[in-house]
Amino acid sequence: MSAYTLFYDHACPMCRHEMLRLKRLDKLNIFTLSNISAPDFELTTAPASMEKMQALLHIRRDDGLVLIGVEAIATLYRAIGKGWWTGPLIWPATRGLASWIYARIARHRYGISVLLGFNPACRDGVCKL
Template sequence: MNKPALMLYYDGNCGICRAQMSRLRVRDRAGCLAFSDIAAPDFSLQEVGVSMEALGKEIHARTADGRLLVGIDSLVAIYTALGYGWWLAPLRWRMLRPLFAAMYRALARNRYRLSACADGVCNMVGKS
C-alpha cells in the first residue's frame, strides 16, 4: 500500500471531530488518509512540530511531501484527496475565503459546546 496522501491530526476528545473522522474513514476507500488522535495517550507532538495549543484550535494535516496544512486548507486537501473537492470549491474563492475561515475557526473554538457526547453517541446541544 502507498503512503497516505494526508495525515490528519484531530481531537479525539471532541464528539464532532470523532464523528467527522469516522465519516472520512468510510469515504476513504483508496486509503489516502491516515488519522492521528491528538488526545491519545501515545500521541507525540514531535511528529507534528507544532504546539498542542495550535493543534487544539484547528484541524491540521500533513501532506505526503511534508507540508503542514491548517484549518480550511486541511479541509480542502482532505476532500480533494477523496474526490469531493468540488464540495468545498467556495473555500477557494478569494472573496469568500476569509469569511469561511472565520466561520470554521468559530466552529472549532466552540466544538465542545456544540456537542454533548456519552458513550460515543453525540447529540447536538439543545436537541430533544
C-alpha cells in the same frame, strides 16, 4: 497521489464523527488518523504545538507540506473526490469569512457537538449510560 496524516481531537464528538466519516470515504486508504487527545500521542511527531492543533485541524501531506483549517478540509475532500462542494471555503472572495467561521466552530466544538446531538459519552459506537 499524496497521502495525509490528519491530526484531530478524538475527544471532540463532532470532530471524531467527521474524521471517522472521512476515513470511511477514503477508498484509496490515503488518510492516517492521528488522535492528538490520546494519552500516548507523541507531540514530537506533530506539525505544530498542541495549542495550535487544538485550535484548528492540521494535516500533513506525505511530502511534509502542512495544511491548516479550511485549506486542510478542502484538501481532504478533494483527495476523496468530493471537493466540488468545498469551493466556497477557498475562493478568494469567501476564504476569509470561511476561515473566521471555521475558527469559531473549532473553538466551541464541544458545545456545538452537544447542540448537534453528538453524545460525548459515545465513542466508536459504544455509549456510557
